[in-house]
Amino acid sequence: MAAMRVIGLAGWSGAGKTTLLTRLIPVLCQRGLRLATVKHAHHAFDVDRPGKDSHRHREAGASEVVVSSSRRWVQIHEVADGAEATLADLLRRLSPCDLVVVEGFKREAHPKLEVFRAANGQPPLHPDDARIVAVASDVPFARAGVPVVALDAIAAIADTVLALAEPIEAVLDRLQDRRSDHGPAH
Numbered sequence: 001m002a003a004m005r006v007i008g009l010a011g012w013s014g015a016g017k018t019t020l021l022t023r024l025i026p027v028l029c030q031r032g033l034r035l036a037t038v039k040h041a042h043h044a045f046d047v048d049r050p051g052k053d054s055h056r057h058r059e060a061g062a063s064e065v066v067v068s069s070s071r072r073w074v075q076i077h078e079v080a081d082g083a084e085a086t087l088a089d090l091l092r093r094l095s096p097c098d099l100v101v102v103e104g105f106k107r108e109a110h111p112k113l114e115v116f117r118a119a120n121g122q123p124p125l126h127p128d129d130a131r132i133v134a135v136a137s138d139v140p141f142a143r144a145g146v147p148v149v150a151l152d153a154i155a156a157i158a159d160t161v162l163a164l165a166e167p168i169e170a171v172l173d174r175l176q177d178r179r180s181d182h183g184p185a186h
Contacts, residue, residue, distance in 0.1 A: 005165035006091065010132065011115035012122040016151065017103050020136060021117050024101070027158045033098040038090050040104030046075060088175040091168060101166055107175045111166050115150065115154035116141075133164040 007015045021037065035145040054067045058078060065076045069090055079085070087108045094100060102110060106125065114126050116137040126132040126144055135146040136157050141148045147164075149156045 004094070004097055004100060006100045006102065006110055006168050006171045007161050007165035008105060008108070008110050008112040009115055009119075009135075010104070010106035010112040010125060010129075012032045012120055012125075014120050015115045015117045015122070017115045020090040020151070020154075020157070021101060021103055024158060024161070027154050027159070028099065031158070031162075036094050036100045038087070038094075038100060038102045038105075040087075040102075059154065078135050086175070088172055091172060091175075099162070100168065101161070110171045111164055113157070113161060113164070115151070134160045136160075 009021055011017050025037075050057065050087050054065045057065045058076065063078045063080070067074050068077075077085075085174075086100065087105045089108065091100065095098065100123075102112075104126060106112065106129075110132055111133045112129070112131055114124065114129075114132045114135045114137075115124075116135055116139070118137075118139045124135070124137075124141065126135050126141070126146060132146060134149065135141060135144055136149050136151045136153075138151045147160055149160050
């Protein structure tokens with residue numbers, strides 16, 4: 001397996017990041033890649049269900065719960081009043097794979113493909129973020145300064161993602177350098 005590489009999908013809420021990612025993953029998997037995703041949530045979320053043993057363990061006060069079966073395992077870590085995990089923290093926890101696609105974390109210093117939808121009514125991010133290395137858009141950007149791919153051209157977006165993803169070590173170094181200089185960024 002080649003070294004792990006990282007690229008993100010960034011864009012305003014409603015731009016279609018999750019929709020694009022769910023269309024992109026099968027194309028990349030068909031090309032023989034093993035993928036991982038990291039998703040940032042801006043609100044409280046729960047992957048557990050009330051009544052399940054793991055939920056009961058957490059409700060009783062366990063700060064960490066691991067649930068395992070023959071098909072998958074999940075680790076639930078309660079942060080409570082502690083610090084939110086950084087992108088670097090989360091990337092370091094991943095098992096080896098070919099490509100990590102990060103959804104969200106738009107202010108972090110990893111390479112990102114901007115997902116832009118004109119109907120969203122928000123300004124593009126790429127003019128103000130040097131880490132945006134390409135744009136997937138439903139409108140052209142003649143002066144983008146980075147590759148612009150049609151939002152529905154999934155194979156071309158896959159090519160772009162593979163060409164512009166960076167080795168995880170370089171991303172982790174940049175994230176660490178940025179954290180030292182400026183403090184946390186979400």
